[in-house]
Amino acid sequence: QQPVQSPQAVILREGEDAVINCSSSKALYSVHWYRQKHGEAPVFLMILLKGGEQKGHEKISASFNEKKQQSSLYLTASQLSYSGTYFCGTGGGSTLGRLYFGRGTQLTVWP
Amino acid sequence: DAGVTQSPTHLIKTRGQQVTLRCSPKSGHDTVSWYQQALGQGPQFIFQYYEEEERQRGNFPDRFSGHQFPNYSSELNVNALLLGDSALYLCASSLEVPGQGYSPLHFGNGTRLTVT
Numbered sequence: 001q002q003p004v005q006s007p008q009a010v011i012l013r014e015g016e017d018a019v020i021n022c023s024s025s026k027a028l029y030s031v032h033w034y035r036q037k038h039g040e041a042p043v044f045l046m047i048l049l050k051g052g053e054q055k056g057h058e059k060i061s062a063s064f065n066e067k068k069q070q071s072s073l074y075l076t077a078s079q080l081s082y083s084g085t086y087f088c089g090t091g092g093g094s095t096l097g098r099l100y101f102g103r104g105t106q107l108t109v110w111p
Numbered sequence: 112d113a114g115v116t117q118s119p120t121h122l123i124k125t126r127g128q129q130v131t132l133r134c135s136p137k138s139g140h141d142t143v144s145w146y147q148q149a150l151g152q153g154p155q156f157i158f159q160y161y162e163e164e165e166r167q168r169g170n171f172p173d174r175f176s177g178h179q180f181p182n183y184s185s186e187l188n189v190n191a192l193l194l195g196d197s198a199l200y201l202c203a204s205s206l207e208v209p210g211q212g213y214s215p216l217h218f219g220n221g222t223r224l225t226v227t
Contacts, residue, residue, distance in 0.1 A: 002153070032215070041201065041221065042154070044216060047213055089216075098169070099154075101155070103151070103152055103153050
């Protein structure tokens, strides 16, 4: 039930855009996005719910395609602070708190 | 407002030994989940505690056990340690909201366990 993330790694210059994808073979109720910097705890970014509700964080946005069971995280005009590993976590309707995390996408932003 | 705190930050143990990791949830949170994160991998769900009971459990052996106290803090115990148990152990707290099918997780910085 582990979601699949792509790409595995992205290297950007400041101001460039990036898209990180997350797909699941199981029906999704919610998709959670977290960012983890080296040596730190994962930090919650946003949740996307089945039915189209969306919550955002800073200037990062995301979409949730229920039919394709996919979510995409969009980082526009990237900043140095965006560097880190991004994880998507997928949850079903009966799995409060239990998330299945992907292997992560490592994002590096250079000046 | 203190976030999730975990102790110790690092631990080195020998195969066969037992270990206890501790977690204090974010103020106001009542649910604690434990995750294991191997190097280069995403966090893997171990179990979740709510109202002092184990509510959900991931695919981990019985060597992994836990407890939640009345003040919502939690412990993770691992018996008969194996080399493969070496990982970062993350505690995450959340607030149970009735009727809401999701709840953001707030993670601690983790305990780095090394088994030699």
